[in-house]
Amino acid sequence: VTQDVFDWAIQKASEKKQLDLHNVEFLSMQEGLCVQALHIGSYDDEPATIEKIHKFIEEQGLQVDINDDRHHHEIYLSDPRRTKVENLKTVLRIPVKNN
Structure with missing residues (x-):
């Protein structure tokens, strides 16, 4: 944009x-190198998806790279006022770097 x-x-x-x-x-x-996943469902259930992302990061030999310039991001694709909780879509993005 x-x-x-x-x-x-x-x-x-x-x-x-x-x-x-x-x-x-x-x-x-x-943004730089990141790992992201599409979370579908309640915001309360995001920790399980974040856990899967962290497992993937470890399996790929990467390292989480959160600092003053790089942050965890959530991109909300659904309007919670108009979408059933079980259908909410959120992109969860975690910055990473090579080990």
């Missing part, structure tokens, strides 16, 4: 939904 597309989306969402989005920011990130 470019700054222009972001600005357009903010304008349209503000107009259509009558939302105050003046605090929304456009950030560009260099």
